[in-house]
Amino acid sequence: MDEQFEPKLIGILCNWCSYMAADLVGTSRIRYAPNIRIIRVMCSGRIESQLILWAFRSGADGVLIGGCNPGDCHYQEGNYKALRRVTLLKQMLPQFGIEPERLRLDWICASCAEEMRKTVEGFTAQIRNLGPLRLQTPPLLKPIKIEMEVSRHVEA
Amino acid sequence: MDYLYYPGCSSKGNGIAYEESLKAVFDALDVRMDELPDWNCCGATSYMSVDEWKAVALAARNLGLAERQADGKDGVDMIAACSACYLGLIRAQRYITDYPELGKQVTAGLEAVGISFKNRVRIRHPLDVLMNDIGTERIASRVKHKLAGMKVACYYGCQIVRPYATFDDQQSPVMMDRLMAAIGAETVNWPLKTRCCGGSLSGTVPETGLRLSFILLKEAKKRGADVVATACPLCQFNLECNQGEMRRLFGESLDLPVVYFTQLMGLAFGLPSRALGIQRLFIPLPAHLLSRVQEGGRNVRV
Amino acid sequence: MVQQPHQRRIKYQAELDSDFGRQIAAMPGGEKVYSCIQCGACSGICPMSIYMDYSPRRIIAMIRAGMKNDALRSQTVWLCASCYACSVICPRQIKITDLMYALKQRAIQEGAYPKRFPIPVLAREFFQTVQRDGRTSEGRLIARVYLRTNPWRLLKQASLGYRLLRHGRMSMRRESIRSREELQTLLRSVG
């Protein structure tokens, strides 16, 4: 391999545990691969399948979902809801030509800086090995109107 | 077959009585044990000193051979009676998982000589099998002569519980004590049951190595033990066969019998002493103890 | 180790191998040498430490300081009986016994072990026997080691050997496996 493939990754992290962990990695000055772009939501339960598909469609080679440890959800059990969705979605992904390994759900507690680093590094390496995502049939998504709206504003 | 059996080099020499008594006891309990075909040395401690990777490969060959015997089952249980073999095989398994590069090389090396390897063997110590699979109830029901009145110091040695505590408490193991209780013996409470016997140092630097064994025996005797029960050929050798040398070096005669725990089980089961290798002991079990075993037997209805 | 009255007790930085600690840390067992807090629990629990020239704790300190020659030439590593008491008690989970193995290997590689000290010789004899036959025979092995290091001891041990033979507990037969070549191929392929 002459030039290493550098994947584009989206990390959608919950505000209370995994985003806090990501902050803590920073305050601890722990380095990790720069490929991931982190999006904050209040709870992993907010993350719907379409959001994940949207990320793939928009060019992500991998999507990492971060939630609180089982039993630790700030909103009682949003993380379980995320788990159910991700499990289901992983079964559907091959239909779109997306390897299920490109989607990963991890529980990362607020103080788990090292865990966070390992997760990001591991996921980056894994997707690097998988190579770029080539979408055969881009998944049709609910908010087509939004897609159009976004591009309209941006290109205006 | 219930279990595979990995004898280890010692079983052909010094540890022969351990193998004899182990087989006799398992036979008596109707548990079948088949010897692993064409097994090789586990590597022991010495091999590790020279080349860790080769030591792991050496042990792993046995593991691969064992998997061949799995008969399509998910895994296979292999009994390793010698502590050094028991640890050597488990350590190889751990190293293979803990050091992926090493694991890759070993797996590839094994495959190149036609041995497929999935790291799926469960290495079991006889104590583990006796206590956790067979159970004290079945053992007690096989007892013909309770070892009533015999005070046993259970000596576990190092490598059964360290560094990996796979079936007993690391700090204060109890399996052998419970087993001895199940066959009617009284056990001595002593803090040295996992202290090192000196291992191979008794041969190489006897002045220091033998002192470790001497300390153990002295304390066991002080606490009233009639006999020390061991679970490893090297421990048994160090504690028993070197008592003469200890007397010369430290000026104290101990004359404390040191046996394999399986030999005591066999006696309790009423098995013929030759089948248990009792005649191979340097320090014979005192006649009064043996006779008490027999006497006690008459009073016990099984 | 008894110090001579006027023996020099100073270490110059130039005598040290500053990379030694890192090299050991890269070997299995050495991973956590830099976590050591010098509490001495290893040396307290070690049944052999009272005979060692440097306690295991000091060996770790020496590794980190880069005192390669002193560490590799010490008797400490060869007096380790591999009882793992230190590894279990270490509050930093340093695998001290494995660390000793790592040092033994380095010492053998560099020929730095104490000469005429029987333990490294035993290790080498053992290694060669197993490499060749796949099994060992205790009697033959011990005899060869004593021949190499201290033939007088062999004579002193003769009566013990005789008793073992008489009780059917020692055989001078050469033990070996069937697939010796297979084993040798395997061992050549690893390392």
Add this chain to the structure above:
Amino acid sequence: MSGFNSSTNGHPPRIGVFICHCGTNIAGKVNVPEVVEFARTLPFVAVAKEYKYMCSDPGQEMIKHDIQQYGLTRLLVAACSPHIHEETFRKVASEASINPFLFQMVNIRELVSWVTEDGHEATEKAKAMIRAAAKRVLFHDELEPKKYPVKPGVVVVGGGIAGIHAALVMADAGERVYLVEREPSIGGHMAMFDKTFPTLDCAACILTPKMTTVRRHPNITVLSYSEVVEVSGFVGNFKVKVKKKPRYVVEEKCVGCYECIEACVFKEPRFPNEFDLGLGKRKPIYVPFPQAVPPVPMIDPETCIQFRTGKCPKGCVNACGDRDGIDFDQKDEIVELEVGGIIVATGFDTFDASRLPYYGYGIYPNVYTGLEVERLLNASGPTGGEVLLRNGQKPQSVGIIHCVGSRDENTNRWCSRVCCMYSLKLAHLMKERTGAEVYNFYIDIRAPGKGYEEFYDRLLQEGVHFIRGKVAEVSDWAMTPDEENRLVIRVEDTLIGMVRRIPVDMVILSVGLEPQRDAQEVTKLFNISCSTGNWFMERHPKLAPVSTMSAGIYLAGACQGPKDIPDTVAQAGAAAAEVLALTHKSVIEVEPNTAFIDERYCSGCQICVGLCPYSAIYYDEEKKVAVLNEPLCLGCGVCAAACPSGAAQQHLFQDEQLYAEIEGALVGVG
């Protein structure tokens, strides 16, 4: 529905991008000028600027000035984590008369400059994140923070010195305080101690007056032998359910004469007293210790004859007479409290020394824990303050082993902070009371406090032996005549470099501090999180050490991490002040990240109704749509994710906003 038209009156949005250097924290890695240049090329960006410290006064002034000058309608600040300065910049926006929610914070410090090795990579990552935010902010809506009235009153959970001190501070300020303690008496661990280091004040002398004040204080209600079982609501408006366990003595009727205890059919105390860690004895009806607050006895049904057999002459009932204070039929009672704030001060547990059999605890009778020795030394303890071994003899020599269950990856990794000092204190007291030779076995002496090092020095002068080394084992294995029938401590004296065996009569294990065994359940109850090791997690280790991530819930004392008494009291005072700052407000503003449901798109499928963890959504039978009861919504967004038609949305995390952010983070990234 959102969309930028809603808040820009049809004019194209004008975004201001402000990028912070944070000294060298960001600028040392990210090429800020390059990022500024890049931001200028983004659609709708009217101005992009950089500054050394954007959160400083000049930085804030610059943003306000530019908002006016460039007529900005959207604001974007790229700096540190939103958890640190989101509020700061929202205020800036507000002051420059932009709705504060038309602002988006970009975290290019914690998520970029501090975690990226390569400067170029960091710069590119910062650009992508700014582009994502610049897209997202287009879809922001004007929002008003939710405002709620703040209820008066505070629940303090845990009646140790932390809870006591916090309760007193707040009560003195006029706040209504409910102090909930699960044991029969308040006082916590401090009530068990004999003296306190380094001043050697008697713990009882300084604690019991405070306990009495708590009992008498008109603003404090003590709920002893009680546990919090449920917490609901949110900052300023908590509902707390407390279960009062039956003590079978009616608190309101009891006058504290203790005649019932005298009259018990058991003439002598014969059951192990929990407060004395089993070293002393009590009757089935008892007070845990003489200074207990409330001074109300309780009956232990496990040992009481009446409970066990139903056939007891009931001396206690007769003794109580007309006061009629004994009630064998008492049941759990649930008390509901409505308060504005909560302080969690649940304290610590000590390490269970029997987990380390090589130290002989539970094997050899003369191996004690430090806490047990506190009871032996305490004048109101089981031996009246005389240190006697279990065989009734005075020890001639004592070994104190430090770091038992601390600084050890096999047990607890942390330094428990108090053990060195309490070991020194015990060493001093043992020497003073018994004249014994005292050996301290330590790894490092940690005495970083006011007067602490001086205390260590005093101990050195007093002739206490200090041996540096972690003890390897305690056993009854004698090798020399003087070791016979004693406990032998084996240790490498690391300063001498030699293994030593020291025979002693008594071993004291300086056990470390651990989170309470039920810490995990407590975090779930209060919706707070744990740091490593299960200590409760503060909002920020430096700047918000007594707050939690749950607004309105504060921490005090050792439940947050090992702490000595001075630190605990200081933290309790701080927590009290924070709560007062909250409850003294009449109105509290809450982040408006609640859900909303657009009736036009709602099909009435009711998926959201079942999913909402707070039952904040109900189904309107008439309109056939789901309706949100906003005050109950805590803003998780589960409904928004589940809604098949996009009718349920979450403010600040609307579909468009997240889609735009994701797209911006990815599209065109090289």
